Amino acid sequence: MSETGVELLRERGLHVTPQRLAVLGAVTSHPHTTADSVLDRVRASIGSISRQAVYDSLSVLVEADIVRRIEPAGSPARYETRVGDNHHHVVCRSCGALADVDCAVGDTPCLTAADDQGFVIDEAEVVYWGRCPQCRSDRGVQQGTSQPNTNQPKTNQPEPSKR
Amino acid sequence: MSETGVELLRERGLHVTPQRLAVLGAVTSHPHTTADSVLDRVRASIGSISRQAVYDSLSVLVEADIVRRIEPAGSPARYETRVGDNHHHVVCRSCGALADVDCAVGDTPCLTAADDQGFVIDEAEVVYWGRCPQCRSDRGVQQGTSQPNTNQPKTNQPEPSKR
């Protein structure tokens, strides 16, 4: 997207504050980031911000369709700025790394469920589960099942916060 | 599945305990149920059980592929006994109701991502978002965005626990 953060906010009639801009900046520069690491990053760039303000800003941005919130099972919510292009995600079972994937089937894949049970469906969200290249080469680690070992981050993994 | 709970557990060399049987029973009779409401239901049938025992039993059952755990965004983990048939779920944006859906595209839908980024994918999980029949007829409620209003349960929704 070519617009500045200021423009994006103004356009939707939202107040433009340094906090919101910094939050948006943090998400833009580090996709798939968690609220916690946004907090850290914004503090690094702005000096200080409250946890609450981060959550507030994020949810305002989500509401305004500027950022998208994703919540893979077993992980805190993550945020990204790619919106409206219907892409999906791969999650590594063992380290939790997350990457973007474009869907195999055209634009709105699988949007038609076989039997929609009377629901009016407006979005199909796809999450692929597997193992990332890194974890595959570390053979012998436990695989498949329960808790992701919190090793060092692989693809796109935001560094763990250190509050 | 036609086997009894006892058989299922024995087969995999798991200890057969009244707690585990009750937990399994609760999940079987109320699919998409949460750990918390399993707790309530088991207490109703067995008399008493600890929260810990419920979590333990559930995770043993999940490990043994007897039950499947699903975690729709914004909801606590839910459990169901349909395993291995690759079905998916619809979630209602406004009340959180959850229903089963068989996938439109054959058996292993969308399992091939366009570019898998080097990940070895072993499962594709699809979640459809929309509005359930009930919520559609209650026009005028806020729709689409943030927190699901915790109205009365619709399709398959386990009643909220009242501990």
Added chain:
DNA sequence: CGGTCAACTTGATCGAGTCCAGATTTGGAC
């Protein structure tokens, strides 16, 4: 340049889930 209401700060609270240490039960061997 005020005034007003949205946005921010601080601090408490919540809900889901996990961890721990000790008591109890289970299933298989004898």
Added chain:
DNA sequence: GTCCAAATCTGGACTCGATCAAGTTGACCG
């Protein structure tokens, strides 16, 4: 039937992500 190690269960404390509440600050309109 009895015994024993291994597997389970209990209750409580605790973590982590996220939200609520009350009061203060500051962005935008006129």
